Amino acid sequence: MTSWLYGAALVVAGLAAVLLVVDLIRDRAAQDSHYIALAVVELLMLVQLVVGVVALSRTSRDIEGAVFVSYLVTNAIIPVVAAFFSLAERSRVGTTILLLAVVTVAGLELRLWDVWGGPHA
Template identity: 35%
Template sequence: MTNALANGIIVVSLLAALHSLVTAMRDRAMDRWHLGALGVIEVLLVVQAVLGFVKLADDQGPSDSATFIGYLVGILLIPAAGAGWGMLERSRWGPGVIVVACLAVAVMIVRMNQIWDGVPA
């Protein structure tokens, strides 16, 4: 994994979660800023996935590569699912869904770093 990119993903997802939390607390619906933030997170995750697969193909990956690949593919679904669910929920809970999605991305990136470094669960 690329640590700088992973740290960037964590920062962007935590900032998006904070923005969504403030929006939910103000009793507002999701807007295009939320979609933009989720889009940026998705692009960063795709770049991370491509780099991860390139490093795995070059035998630079972790010993438990199956779990890492599961995280690498699964994390790509979270921003898209959060955006879809958030758009369907036109109340304050739409941004609440985005808070959960962004926090899940941050936690999964931390766990992927642990798997890459060989830290047991």
């Protein structure tokens, strides 16, 4: 796993979280801009899934491969599931669902970094 991809994922998830918090404070339902931000997060998670699996296959580190891949797959699924739930709930709750999704993605990113072994990428 590369440190630039890890950093980009955290930055994008953080920016999406800020956008969502601002709109929650303004009492707004989920907007197109929220779904665009979530799509960017999803695209980044798919790239990370591919890069992570390739890096895992090429590394000689002692890594729990099943745990690592399960975190990668879960990170790729969370934005999609959150978007569906948010579309089903077209109120402020939908925005909250999206916020929980990006915070969960950021949390799983931190855990992925620990599983990978930190800055030795």
